[in-house]
Each structure stands twice: as structure tokens, then as C-alpha cells.
Amino acid sequence: MAQLQAFCGPIIHALSPSKLEIISSGAIVVDSSGRIQLLLRDTDPTTNLLTTITAALPAPPPTSPITIHQLRPGRFLIPGFVDTHNHAPQWEQRGLGQGMHILDWLEKITFRNEARFADPAHARRAYASCIDGFLRQGVTMASYYGSLHGEATNILADLCLEKGQRAFVGKCNMSRGSPGYYRDASVKESLDVTERCIEYVRGIDPEGRLVKYVLTPRFAISCDDEVLKGLGGIARRNPDLPIQTHFNEAEQEMQATRELFPQFANEVDLYAHFRLLGKRSILAHCCYVSEYEMVRLKELGCGVAHCPASNMTVGGGFMAAPVREFMRRGIKVGLGTDSGGGYSSSMLDAMRLAIVASNAREVMSGGKDGGLSISEVFYLATLGGAEVCCLGDKIGNFEVGKAFDAIVVGTLGEDQGVMTVVGEEDGLSTVFEKFVMTGDDRNIIQVYVQGRRVKG
Amino acid sequence: MAQLQAFCGPIIHALSPSKLEIISSGAIVVDSSGRIQLLLRDTDPTTNLLTTITAALPAPPPTSPITIHQLRPGRFLIPGFVDTHNHAPQWEQRGLGQGMHILDWLEKITFRNEARFADPAHARRAYASCIDGFLRQGVTMASYYGSLHGEATNILADLCLEKGQRAFVGKCNMSRGSPGYYRDASVKESLDVTERCIEYVRGIDPEGRLVKYVLTPRFAISCDDEVLKGLGGIARRNPDLPIQTHFNEAEQEMQATRELFPQFANEVDLYAHFRLLGKRSILAHCCYVSEYEMVRLKELGCGVAHCPASNMTVGGGFMAAPVREFMRRGIKVGLGTDSGGGYSSSMLDAMRLAIVASNAREVMSGGKDGGLSISEVFYLATLGGAEVCCLGDKIGNFEVGKAFDAIVVGTLGEDQGVMTVVGEEDGLSTVFEKFVMTGDDRNIIQVYVQGRRVKG
Structure with a gap:
């Protein structure tokens, strides 16, 4: 050029x-x-x-x-599509596990699959297919969860840069709650690998022109307190890094979180305590948000990755996040394919399913939250997503x-x-x-x- | 061969x-x-x-x-897919009119479009595109609503036969309730054109090997009593002909029906009175079905064309038909794309959206009606649809x-x-x-x- x-x-x-x-x-x-x-x-x-x-x-x-x-x-x-929530290692498992609740789906389908990314050759092949697949579908920016493996995550970053996709990539932090074969070896290992990946990604793209590391506590259920605390510390020392996690996704998940963290009344208080909530936080799902949490999310400046495909299929029944309410309150919202919990890797499907979910929400709210229009879901898929990723000054239109x-x-x-x-x-x-x-x-x-x- | x-x-x-x-x-x-x-x-x-x-x-x-x-x-x-509910003239308007309620969508988008099928050249081009499009997507059998025009409907039948698609084709009977530019000229005209189309389709495929005429009162709102009565008579004299109509699709439509036919407490009683309900009746949508109507539909042997795409988008908000309940009671159910009220012409999308709708129904029924599995929606898209069309002995597996x-x-x-x-x-x-x-x-x-x- x-x-x-x-x-x-x-x-x-x-x-x-x-x-x-x-x-x-x-x-x-x-x-x-x-x-x-x-x-x-x-x-x-x-x-x-x-x-x-x-x-x-x-x-x-x-x-x-x-x-x-x-x-x-x-x-x-x-403008190119911004996929605010996407699990790169799940690219090849899209569509599987219909009807399962979130924790069963993780245990029976997902962890087995992600564990294979311990093999760098597997990671290279599967991630190349994933990035090609998303670029082909117009996803110019994706916020990727990787597997828990540092090397595979570095490969994902390399490939995004090489193939020219704008991306956030993060190794999943997960030190407990999953089977022994797919779990960070220790709290220290979880944090050390994270630090090394941050350094690696900075090395290949020093200005973060295309690729940035994103801090990725998978969700509270999979993180010891010390991991969350450590990530909060890394976040404080690296104010340029985005942060992503799953948030109030499903009743089964919320219940399990409350049991593990009885000291917190809700997930906002939990993640905020560990200093993981702020303008650069991308919170996937947010299907159930109380009035208190709404106010706090707005105050904190968090962004929401709305993932209608997975919310309405895999994960635990049918959930329609209060997107209209987020928009009304000025909380940032974008769309995510959540591939592969979401069966479709297409942001066009994400837009259509966001309309479907919003129509359901309209009924469930007694007409208070009107359905989304084509213009609105297109905004969510482009500029809305860019703002969720704190890239609103750089991309989106x-x-x-x-x-x-x-x-x-x-x-x-x-x-x-x-x-x-x-x-x-x-x-x-x-x-x-x-x-x-x-x-x-x-x-x-x-x-x-x-x-x-x-x-x- | x-x-x-x-x-x-x-x-x-x-x-x-x-x-x-x-x-x-x-x-x-x-x-x-x-x-x-x-x-x-x-x-x-x-x-x-x-x-x-x-x-x-x-x-x-x-x-x-x-x-x-x-x-x-x-x-x-x-097996090939069976699309139990499909408007051939709407092929080129798929996706338009999001957010509109059913009667507004008809008035503002659909009637204008369908009126153009008065021109046989337009009908030939658009219907050829439609049939090619559905065959390409694996729809080997479609139950088509045509426009109100006899000639265009005959062209649709010709093209199905020529291109080798199994199909029911019916001219829409619609003698009132639509604008003057798109309405049967009179009750007599509505019935006469119907009789001539029946004869025409019998002429080109005497044994109904691939193509059959289907009696198609658009819905009660669009039919004078005398049209419904006349079609009931034709149905009685032609026991080989299937019958299709829209049934309990949306609240706006049900309300308008009750106002036009105050003598009937519900749509089952209405259509049954005119002798249009029986084993060969394909009832599109059935989103709202009372206990009384459930019992009657089962007794009468009617089939349901479940159309999740349109039910959750265009038409009046979000509706999830009680498919699990139909199946539990042994009421025949199949899937319809309802193209173009349904934005997608793909039966694969219809299957996925049937899962989505069933998950919503699970929530709305307090867990009573469990979500549909992949095997179940595949059944609906093939054998279930064949049975709805009374073709279960001929196709579907x-x-x-x-x-x-x-x-x-x-x-x-x-x-x-x-x-x-x-x-x-x-x-x-x-x-x-x-x-x-x-x-x-x-x-x-x-x-x-x-x-x-x-x-x-």
C-alpha cells in the first residue's frame, strides 16, 4: 500500500x-x-x-x-463486523450439544475439545481454519477466548497477525472446577502463563495495531480467588489491556457461582471486588441483570457482548438478554457469535437472532422493551461492538x-x-x-x- | 431411468x-x-x-x-425436505417488513408484491427463481400458496412439473379485506378460477404424481362466507384435494377474525363449519391453541405447519407454537419456511429456529413442554411434514x-x-x-x- x-x-x-x-x-x-x-x-x-x-x-x-x-x-x-465474544478453539464443535445445560456442555463436549490445543500442531491447523472462516464471513475484529494453553494462544495471535484479522486473544484462566486433564496446573502457573502471553503478543505487535492480549478469567466458577486477584493486579499494571469474562449467563451458572462465592450477593460485586470491571471489560451474555447490577454496570462503564444464538440454544434453555434496557441506559452493547456455544459463526445470523431474542424480550417484558430493528442490530454488529471493545475511536464505521x-x-x-x-x-x-x-x-x-x- | x-x-x-x-x-x-x-x-x-x-x-x-x-x-x-407452508410469490420479498404486525405487513409489503403476478411474464420469471431456489436447498416437496391469479398459479404448477419439484399449488382465495387492486373480483370469480385451476393441474398431472392443486382460502379475514362455503363444497366433491389456510397465527389476526365472524367462538369452529377441516387440512402457524381446539384438531385429524421464522419475527412479535403439545397429543406437525414472512428459505434454518422456539416454549410453559432435539426437528422437516401433507405413505423417509x-x-x-x-x-x-x-x-x-x- x-x-x-x-x-x-x-x-x-x-x-x-x-x-x-x-x-x-x-x-x-x-x-x-x-x-x-x-x-x-x-x-x-x-x-x-x-x-x-x-x-x-x-x-x-x-x-x-x-x-x-x-x-x-x-x-x-x-464496516467489517465486530464479534465481541468468540471461543477460537470451539470453531470445530459448532452445533454440538444442543439441549445441554452450560456446565454439562462444558464437561461433556467443550473441555475435551479444548484440551487438544495442548498440541501446537492441532492449534495451528484449527486456528488457521477458524480465522479463515471468520474473515470469510466478514468478521474483521474478534475478541477471542483461547484454550488455557499459552503456546496455542501465542499461535492464535501469530495467525491473526499473519492473516490480517484484528483481534483480542486471551488464554483462558481456569484453575479449578474443570477436570484434571484440562485445568491450569496451579494459580501460579495460570498467572505466569498469562504474563508470558502478554509479553509475547506485545512482542509481535508492539503498538497493538491489530492484535492485543485480553485478560480472560473464563468465569468465576473456574477461578480460585487468587487467580482473580492476580488478574486484577495484572489489569491494574497494564491499563491498555482489555478484560473479558462470562457474566450472568445462565441460572445453573449463577447458582454455582453463588455457592462458590457466598460473600458476594451478585456477579458485579464479585468481579468488581477483584478489580476486573471497568471501561475495558467485555461481559459476555448478561442474560439476567438486576436493577442494582444495571446501575453498577453503567457506572463502571462495562460493555456487554450479547450472544443470542447460544442464549437461545445451548447453555440452559432460552434466555433473551435485556438489550433494549442496556441501550436505554447507555450501557455499551455489541453482538457475539459465541461460536461454538452459538451454533452459527455468522454475524448475519447473530443479527437475525438478536431480532428474534428482542422480540421474545418484548413479549416477556409486557411490551416495555420493544424489539430491535434491522438498523439497530446492524449498529450492534459494527459500531456497538467496536465500543464494547473500546475501539469506537478506531473502527465500527x-x-x-x-x-x-x-x-x-x-x-x-x-x-x-x-x-x-x-x-x-x-x-x-x-x-x-x-x-x-x-x-x-x-x-x-x-x-x-x-x-x-x-x-x- | x-x-x-x-x-x-x-x-x-x-x-x-x-x-x-x-x-x-x-x-x-x-x-x-x-x-x-x-x-x-x-x-x-x-x-x-x-x-x-x-x-x-x-x-x-x-x-x-x-x-x-x-x-x-x-x-x-x-430424505428430501418437506416445506409445509410457503408462499411462492413472496420468494423475492424475504426479509422485508421486520417489526410489522401481520395485517400491516400484508398491506404495506405483501399485497403490492403479489399483485404483480397478474403479469404472466413476471410470474414465470419469479416462480422459476423460487422453485430453483428451493430445490437447491433440498426442498423436494413444497405446499405453495400462489397469488390470487389463476394463470400465474397454473404457471407455478407447470414449472414445478417441468423442474421436477413435488408440490401442492393453490390460488389464494381472497374476496375481501385487501385493497381493491388485489382482491378476487367477486365470490363467483374466486370460485370459478379455483375450479379452472383444479382442472388445469389435473390436466398436466392426471394422477397427481408430482403436482396437486390445494384449496387455499388465504384466511377467514380475506374470505366472504360464500367463498368459504363454496370451497367447502369443492372440497367435498374432490376428496383427493388437500386444503390449506392460516390458523390462529397472531393476536391481531385472531381479533379481526372474531370481529368478522362473531358467530364462532374460535377458528376451529369457523373452518369446521365450512367443512374445511379434516385429515387433509394443513393449518399454518397454530400459535395459540386452546384446550378445546387441541381436542378438536386431534379429532378432525388436521396437520400443523409450524413456521418458527415468521412466528418469531414478522407477524406480530414473538410466538412459539406448542409443538411439544401437538406431538404429545398425536396431532400431525411439520415445518414450514413460510417464505417470505419467514426471512429464511432454508429448511435447515427452520429446524434450528424450531429448536429456538421450542426452548422459548419450555420457559413459557414452566418446563412442561421440553425443547426439541435435533432428531425431532429433523423428523418434523421430513416425515412429519410428509404426514401433514397426507403423503406419509409416499415420502418422508x-x-x-x-x-x-x-x-x-x-x-x-x-x-x-x-x-x-x-x-x-x-x-x-x-x-x-x-x-x-x-x-x-x-x-x-x-x-x-x-x-x-x-x-x-
Whole structure:
């Protein structure tokens, strides 16, 4: 990327939960570092684009030629998807364990599978497949839980960097509550491996341009007090690191947590005590949140990774997190595939299932929490997720200064998949709705992360 | 098909809601009429298959050679999917109108779209796309609602026959309640067009081998008493014809029905009065069913087309039909995509969403109605649907004597799509679960209807 690139065509992105911007003819100019230098909202397709762009660029004029990417008919640009909750080692177990409750599903399916990542060759093969699979589906940023193994987690970080996916990667801290064959050897080992992984990831991407380590206490059930305390200390000493954990996911899990930590009335108090809650905390699920916890989550600035696929299938019945309530209170929310607890690795499915879950919530709340619209779930899948990951200033939409993390969506002819766009009739907003509700990775023609093409 | 064909490899089909048969190495022999002549459940892959099959065939020996189709690694056979509720003219509007209640969605999106099928050229193009789209996704049998137009409905029947899809096709009877531009001109016209379509479909497929007319009062709201009465008469005079309508779909719809027909306490009494309920009735949705109606539906032998995608999105909030209760009582149930009220045209999505809806029902019933398993939703998508359509003796699984309506599923290498089968490790039942939960039409390699290959 020795020069400027300009992407010209229709552009759709979210400016806020309630504001979807649909630009029928625009242009995005990206500099050699993958940063958006210019967003033109109203280009005239009949004039010379190069002239228009050059005139709009700040002085001095560019020293090298601008590469123009003119989108074909039926194509449009959207921001890349942000998957705020994803277990990389579970990529190959998606769909398994339907009907199981969370702790049984962990014991019978998941721990056995994750234990295999002790083998670096297995990790390399499976993680490469995972990252390829998500990039292909337009996930330009993922917050990954790894297995408990340090080496496999470093491999995951290496592969994200190599393949060009923006990612948080964290080794799961889990010193108890799981079978002996899949448990950190000791509290010390759990924390030492964590420190070494942090150092490793800093080594391969010193500025955290693409990949960052994320502190990952799996959940309180799997962590001795000393592990939580140690991670809280690491968090304090490393204010740049994000933190992720599972939070109020299922009744079975909440009950087990209360039994292990009788001194805490709820999970907010528990994690806050260990200094793991703050602006950089990504809390997966949050299906059951009391009024007290709502207030505290807002005060603390935590973000919620809403994972409708897993919440409505594996894990313990059917749960519909109070997403509308989070949004009403200004608590940050994004979407997660939760692959493989979530059966689908598609953020498009996550959006559709977020609509389904919100409709259930509408009924369960007696109409108080209205269902989510297509614009709203699209916001959650892009800018909302970016904010949950504290990357709202860097990705999530096409504001000038952000990184060019983008998807070229195709809907006509060979791009069509099972979508049915009626080219001569459907307007851009109709095509967009059809894409969100009926598209799949075949409609995701090209994917860019930080200006680098990673698919197509 | 001048000879016998034998399909050899792994076979999976439902024998009942609770019995999934998984044959790791079997063979299905299909005669020249597309009928299953033999099902071998335990073939030895190391011996000569032709010898085994020939020995198992009833005397006299076949006069012409048997064509052996040996499935490649990672492939297996399942019965074709039966979509019990599907609006063919809505194929191109899938996904639109999220958040709208049923009557608004009809008025603002659907009627305008369906009205265009007055133009035979439009109907031919759109219906060809629809049938191709469903065959590609493994729907070997669909019960289609057409538009209100006789000519377009005949075109739909022609195209199903030509493309080889098993189908019921019916013109919508709708003499009131919709805008003037999309309404049967009169009661007489509504019934006359129906009679002519019945005759037309009998003309092109006299034995109803693939295509049959289905009486299709859209719903009571759209039918004058005289239309319902007239259709009841046609049903009585034509005991071979199936009947379909929408039934207790949404509160808004039920309320409007009660206002139009104050003489009936519920929809069972209403449709039964007009002699439209019986063994051959396919009732879409049935989201709200009282104890009285449950008893009556069972007595009358009606079948239910459960459509989770539309029930949980478009139509009026979130509804989860009492599928477990239907099954417990022995009321026939199958699945419908309800495309385009349902955003997805995939029966795989219908299965997944049936699991989601059943999990919601489990919560709403206080645990009384347990969630559905993968085996159960697979039953609903195949044999259950066949029984709803009164075709349980002809399709739905691979019993000897039934038609060979089948899908060759592929899961490895170029067949893989976004599935992740670990070839050397995953057993057949694991691969099957992964297919149901994570597969798509890319894993549907070949599709057969009545022994004829219609995809691949």
C-alpha cells in the first residue's frame, strides 16, 4: 500500500444506534497506513471521480497516483463486523450439544475439545481454519477466548497477525472446577502463563495495531480467588489491556457461582471486588441483570457482548438478554457469535437472532422493551461492538481517521447466493435489508482490515 | 431411468419422532419409476455391492444393469425436505417488513408484491427463481400458496412439473379485506378460477404424481362466507384435494377474525363449519391453541405447519407454537419456511429456529413442554411434514415402496461450505448434527425427486 486507495460506490454505516447513514454514491479514501483520510458523501457518478477526490483531499496534493476501486453494480460497502465474544478453539464443535445445560456442555463436549490445543500442531491447523472462516464471513475484529494453553494462544495471535484479522486473544484462566486433564496446573502457573502471553503478543505487535492480549478469567466458577486477584493486579499494571469474562449467563451458572462465592450477593460485586470491571471489560451474555447490577454496570462503564444464538440454544434453555434496557441506559452493547456455544459463526445470523431474542424480550417484558430493528442490530454488529471493545475511536464505521475495516457486499449475478435482489427495482435500503436478513458469506465479496484486503 | 439405480453409502432418516435411524453403510435401490425397491441396512463395503444388491432383490433378476452410485467420503443420504407452508410469490420479498404486525405487513409489503403476478411474464420469471431456489436447498416437496391469479398459479404448477419439484399449488382465495387492486373480483370469480385451476393441474398431472392443486382460502379475514362455503363444497366433491389456510397465527389476526365472524367462538369452529377441516387440512402457524381446539384438531385429524421464522419475527412479535403439545397429543406437525414472512428459505434454518422456539416454549410453559432435539426437528422437516401433507405413505423417509425423494449431503473438501467436519475423527452422528446446525445449500450436493436428479 504505497499509495492512496479510493473506494467508490454506495456506502452504508451506523452513526449511532438510531442513525443509519445510507450514501447512494460516495467515496472513501484510504491512506497507506489503512486509515480513512476522506469520506465523500455525495459524489456525482457522471463526473471524473479522480478529479473530485483530488480536489477534496487536504493540501498538499498526493505525491503518488490514487488507485480507484469502483464498485460493480449491486455492490456496496459496510464496516467489517465486530464479534465481541468468540471461543477460537470451539470453531470445530459448532452445533454440538444442543439441549445441554452450560456446565454439562462444558464437561461433556467443550473441555475435551479444548484440551487438544495442548498440541501446537492441532492449534495451528484449527486456528488457521477458524480465522479463515471468520474473515470469510466478514468478521474483521474478534475478541477471542483461547484454550488455557499459552503456546496455542501465542499461535492464535501469530495467525491473526499473519492473516490480517484484528483481534483480542486471551488464554483462558481456569484453575479449578474443570477436570484434571484440562485445568491450569496451579494459580501460579495460570498467572505466569498469562504474563508470558502478554509479553509475547506485545512482542509481535508492539503498538497493538491489530492484535492485543485480553485478560480472560473464563468465569468465576473456574477461578480460585487468587487467580482473580492476580488478574486484577495484572489489569491494574497494564491499563491498555482489555478484560473479558462470562457474566450472568445462565441460572445453573449463577447458582454455582453463588455457592462458590457466598460473600458476594451478585456477579458485579464479585468481579468488581477483584478489580476486573471497568471501561475495558467485555461481559459476555448478561442474560439476567438486576436493577442494582444495571446501575453498577453503567457506572463502571462495562460493555456487554450479547450472544443470542447460544442464549437461545445451548447453555440452559432460552434466555433473551435485556438489550433494549442496556441501550436505554447507555450501557455499551455489541453482538457475539459465541461460536461454538452459538451454533452459527455468522454475524448475519447473530443479527437475525438478536431480532428474534428482542422480540421474545418484548413479549416477556409486557411490551416495555420493544424489539430491535434491522438498523439497530446492524449498529450492534459494527459500531456497538467496536465500543464494547473500546475501539469506537478506531473502527465500527467510516468516520475520517478510523481504520478502513470494511466489507464489499455483493448482491447481483454471481454475487447473489440465495439472496433475491430485483436489480432494476429494489432500492439500496431494500437491498440492505435483504442482505441482513437473507445474505451469507457468498455475498461478502471482499473484506479489508486496516486497508489490507484479507478476502476476495 | 430405464433401469435400476442403487445409492450406496451412509443413510440417515427418521422412522418416527423419537427414532432416527443412522445406517453407516447401506444401499437404496430405486426402480425406473422412482420408487424405492430395496433398503439394505448393513452392506459390507469390502464386498462387491452389485452382487449383494442383486442377491437381495426379489426374483426375477433385473433385466438391465444396475447403476451404482457410490457416495464419496463425507457424503450421506437423507430424505428430501418437506416445506409445509410457503408462499411462492413472496420468494423475492424475504426479509422485508421486520417489526410489522401481520395485517400491516400484508398491506404495506405483501399485497403490492403479489399483485404483480397478474403479469404472466413476471410470474414465470419469479416462480422459476423460487422453485430453483428451493430445490437447491433440498426442498423436494413444497405446499405453495400462489397469488390470487389463476394463470400465474397454473404457471407455478407447470414449472414445478417441468423442474421436477413435488408440490401442492393453490390460488389464494381472497374476496375481501385487501385493497381493491388485489382482491378476487367477486365470490363467483374466486370460485370459478379455483375450479379452472383444479382442472388445469389435473390436466398436466392426471394422477397427481408430482403436482396437486390445494384449496387455499388465504384466511377467514380475506374470505366472504360464500367463498368459504363454496370451497367447502369443492372440497367435498374432490376428496383427493388437500386444503390449506392460516390458523390462529397472531393476536391481531385472531381479533379481526372474531370481529368478522362473531358467530364462532374460535377458528376451529369457523373452518369446521365450512367443512374445511379434516385429515387433509394443513393449518399454518397454530400459535395459540386452546384446550378445546387441541381436542378438536386431534379429532378432525388436521396437520400443523409450524413456521418458527415468521412466528418469531414478522407477524406480530414473538410466538412459539406448542409443538411439544401437538406431538404429545398425536396431532400431525411439520415445518414450514413460510417464505417470505419467514426471512429464511432454508429448511435447515427452520429446524434450528424450531429448536429456538421450542426452548422459548419450555420457559413459557414452566418446563412442561421440553425443547426439541435435533432428531425431532429433523423428523418434523421430513416425515412429519410428509404426514401433514397426507403423503406419509409416499415420502418422508426411505421405506420400501416410497418415492426416492432424497438429498446427498456433502461435508468434506469442496463440499464443505462453512461446516467444519474433522474427517478422521467425527463420527456419522456428529457430522449429521453439524450439518443440521451449521450446514447450508452448499452441503446439499445432489437432490432427487421421484428418482430424478433435480440438483447436482
